[in-house]
Amino acid sequence: MTNASLSPLLEKLSDRLGPKGFTREPDSMAPWLEDWRKRYHGAAAAMLSPASTAEVADIVRLCSAARVAIVPQGGNSGMVGGATPSAAGNQILLSLRRINAIRAISAESSSAVCEAGVILANLHDAAAAVGRRFPLTLGAKGSATVGGLISTNAGGTQVLRFGTMRGLVAGIEAVLPDGSIFNGLTMLKKDNRGYDLRQLLIGAEGTLGIVTAAALKLVPAVGVRRVAWVGLGSPEAALRLLRALEGKMGEAIEGFELLPRAALDIVLRYIPGTRAPLDRSCEWNVLIEATAPLGAPDPQPALEQALGDALEAGLIEDAMIAASEAQAEALWRIRDSMAEAESKDRQSTKHDISVAVDAMPEFMVEAAAAVERRFPGTSVMAFGHLGDGNVHFNVRAPDGAAPDWLLRDGPATSAYVHDLVTAAGGSLSAEHGIGQARLAELERIGDPTRLRAMAAIKRALDPHGIMNPGKLVPLAEAEGGP
Numbered sequence: 001m002t003n004a005s006l007s008p009l010l011e012k013l014s015d016r017l018g019p020k021g022f023t024r025e026p027d028s029m030a031p032w033l034e035d036w037r038k039r040y041h042g043a044a045a046a047m048l049s050p051a052s053t054a055e056v057a058d059i060v061r062l063c064s065a066a067r068v069a070i071v072p073q074g075g076n077s078g079m080v081g082g083a084t085p086s087a088a089g090n091q092i093l094l095s096l097r098r099i100n101a102i103r104a105i106s107a108e109s110s111s112a113v114c115e116a117g118v119i120l121a122n123l124h125d126a127a128a129a130v131g132r133r134f135p136l137t138l139g140a141k142g143s144a145t146v147g148g149l150i151s152t153n154a155g156g157t158q159v160l161r162f163g164t165m166r167g168l169v170a171g172i173e174a175v176l177p178d179g180s181i182f183n184g185l186t187m188l189k190k191d192n193r194g195y196d197l198r199q200l201l202i203g204a205e206g207t208l209g210i211v212t213a214a215a216l217k218l219v220p221a222v223g224v225r226r227v228a229w230v231g232l233g234s235p236e237a238a239l240r241l242l243r244a245l246e247g248k249m250g251e252a253i254e255g256f257e258l259l260p261r262a263a264l265d266i267v268l269r270y271i272p273g274t275r276a277p278l279d280r281s282c283e284w285n286v287l288i289e290a291t292a293p294l295g296a297p298d299p300q301p302a303l304e305q306a307l308g309d310a311l312e313a314g315l316i317e318d319a320m321i322a323a324s325e326a327q328a329e330a331l332w333r334i335r336d337s338m339a340e341a342e343s344k345d346r347q348s349t350k351h352d353i354s355v356a357v358d359a360m361p362e363f364m365v366e367a368a369a370a371v372e373r374r375f376p377g378t379s380v381m382a383f384g385h386l387g388d389g390n391v392h393f394n395v396r397a398p399d400g401a402a403p404d405w406l407l408r409d410g411p412a413t414s415a416y417v418h419d420l421v422t423a424a425g426g427s428l429s430a431e432h433g434i435g436q437a438r439l440a441e442l443e444r445i446g447d448p449t450r451l452r453a454m455a456a457i458k459r460a461l462d463p464h465g466i467m468n469p470g471k472l473v474p475l476a477e478a479e480g481g482p
Contacts, residue, residue, distance in 0.1 A: 006045050006090065009066040013048060013092075016058055021049045021098070032076055032093060033085065036140075040081035040436060043089035044071070051098045053173060053181060053212040060210065060466075061179030063092060069466045070094050072206035074116065074148025077140035079352070080435030082152065082205045082471050091469075096147045099212060107131050110218040111170065111187060116147025116211050123216075131294075132218035135162040139336050147211045153203035155431030157289075157335075160387040161254045162219070164431065165202065171215030172198040177208070177462040185215045200457070205433055206468040208461050223294035225254075226303050227328035230310075231282025231318040235361035235386065238286050241310055242387050245288070248306045252299045255289030257335050258386040262379070263342075267334050270341040274334055280318045286386075287335050338383060338392075347397040347406045348381070349413045355426035357389040364391060367420045371395055375413055390430035393417060418445055434472045443474035 014022045023029065024046045034041045045068075050056045063070050069091040073083040085091040100117035107130040114123060120134075120141040127134045138144065138156040148154075150172070154165045162168065171185040174197075184198050201209055232238055238258050245253050261283050268274050277285075290299040303321060310316045322328035342348060355363050368380035377398025384391040395413045397405045418428045422445050434442050443451065451474060458465075458473045 006066075006068065009062060009068055010046055012062055013046065013059065016062075017048060017050060017055060021051060021055065023047050023049075029093070032073060032095065035079075035081045035084045036077055037079065040084040042071075042085035042087050042091075044085045044091055044093040045089060047093040047095060049095045049098045053099070053175065056094070056096075056099070056175045056210055056212055057179050057181050059092075059094065060175050060177065063466055064178055064464060067464050067466065068092055069469050070210070071468050072096060072147070072151070072210045074145035074151070075119065075140065075143040077144045078148065078152060078435060079350075079432040080429075080437035082433055082435030082468070083148070084436070086470060094210065096145065096210070096212070099147075100145075102126050103213065105130055105132075105218075107218075109187070110220075112216050112218055113171075113185060113213060114146045114216060115213045116145060116150075118146045120144045120146070120149065127218050128221060131221050133221050134168070134216060135219050136165060136168060139339070146214055146216070150202050150211050150214055151204060151206050152433040153431070155385070155388070155390065157255050157257060157385065159385060159390075159431075160256055161251055166199065168217050169198065169202055169214050170217055172201055172211055173213040174201050174209040174211045177464070177467050181212075182209065185213060187215050203433070205435065205472045207458060207472050208467060210467075220293035222291045223296060224298050224300075225289060225291040225328065226298070226300045227322045227331050228288040228290075228303060228307065229277035229320050229322075229331050230286045230288060230307065230316050231278050231280055232284050232286065232316045233282070234284060235364045237315055238284060238386055239358070239361050241286065241315055244310060244315070245290075245303075245306050249290060249299060249302050252290045252292060252302070253288065254291045255287065256387040257287040257384060258391070259285045259287070259335065259338070259383045260381060261285070263338055263381055263383045264334065266345045267337050267341045270344040271333070271337045274330070274337065277320055277331055277334070278318045282317050287331055289332075342381065342394065342396075345396075346399075347401060347410075348394045349406065349410045349417070351393040351395075351414065351417050351421075351428070352390070352430050352432040353393050353417070353421045353426055353428060354388070354390040354430035355421065355424045357387065359424060360386060360389050360391065363420075363424055363426075364393075367393070367417070367424075370420060371413065371416060374416055375409070377401075378413065388430070389426075415441065415444075436471055439471065439474055442472075446474070 029047045071085040096116040099115045101115045103113040105112040170187040174182045307319045364382045379396045382391045382393045
């Protein structure tokens with residue numbers, strides 16, 4: 001569809017939304033036409049910023065009638081280009097950032113009803129104000145929005161205890177591809193009326209509808225937290241330590257992040273103000289967070305005892321527990337700075353993979369060795385959420401690699417990593433989604449039965465193919481659409 005043929009639709013949208021909700025001004029649109037990693041660049045016929053669910057419904061009805069594609073966008077903090085329009089310039093970019101009210105929040109029901117544009121950090125603050133918390137956090141909490149977190153089924157560092165976004169969503173309001181509004185915000189403990197549309201929309205990356213609001217579960221506020229840094233010899237020892245801590249402390253263990261020595265070294269090299277937590281340099285390191293709600297016993301004695309037992313048994317090599325909140329934050333800063341430090345160090349192909357938790361330690365070691373044999377000079381840096389079976393498995397370029405190494409050799413290294421993951425029964429995307437970055441690989445190695453089912457669902461709900469085309473569902477494109 002040409003821009004000239006779009007004119008009648010754009011006039012209707014401009015009339016409906018007014019100057020606050022409609023723009024074609026290049027400078028206003030430019031920051032939102034590329035992903036935050038600046039790997040994907042697109043264009044759009046217009047950027048729409050509706051202020052209500054009703055306006056979203058009107059937009060979708062008009063675009064559906066005109067067969068014009070819509071690309072929904074939240075905070076634009078995704079990792080896989082899922083919210084970036086194509087370069088054709090004939091799609092509508094739909095920003096949910098103005099739909100940002102917290103409609104209700106309650107300590108008694110431990111719930112919050114938030115619109116899609118609510119920023120995660122603001123939800124954290126609102127929950128704290130009523131003595132509760134929303135137990136999902138990630139590095140982009142200052143820009144990531146509720147709608148985007150739902151649409152990508154975000155994870156983060158507290159999945160070990162509370163699960164992904166899918167487990168924290170109790171209800172959803174969404175606009176479906178025909179412009180109808182799905183009202184599913186009621187927080188029912190039991191509902192056996194057939195297919196669960198809420199769960200279908202979670203992780204759908206805007207390909208089945210546009211999430212406009214959600215009912216979210218809150219949990220008791222943290223009364224005290226204790227953060228420890230542990231040095232040990234292998235990922236297998238780390239998993240044994242996790243199982244020992246869970247056996248002695250149960251759900252108090254909320255965070256368990258694994259980093260190799262190389263990861264710690266590049267953070268210390270590139271991130272000002274960071275320092276090594278231990279005097280001893282260990283091959284692997286674990287960051288542990290234990291918490292207790294208000295009024296519950298401090299977990300520190302149990303954590304000290306458990307780490308002391310592990311040290312005596314030879315399971316770990318060294319450990320320290322933060323003596324203050326400032327020291328705890330400094331330890332977490334090391335983990336949270338990994339992506340920034342790595343980007344300053346050298347080129348790398350980045351993989352967000354998962355295998356069964358008990359298989360992950362062996363996979364990390366053996367897959368890294370296999371990659372380094374296959375691509376001489378490369379080095380693997382694997383780190384992250386060991387207890388979830390999800391690590392960031394990054395293949396770093398050889399020393400002195402050409403500037404175009406990532407473009408030239410990156411696809412082959414990624415394909416090899418994904419083949420190893422598939423052979424281990426794992427997933428090429430644990431928490432970042434598919435978007436456009438992993439679409440071709442999903443089509444190459446994905447289970448054909450699963451892909452056919454996804455495409456069938458997509459065609460049934462979005463027969464005109466207007467909802468975020470070119471993302472997540474490889475086979476849907478074969479049926480046509482904008």
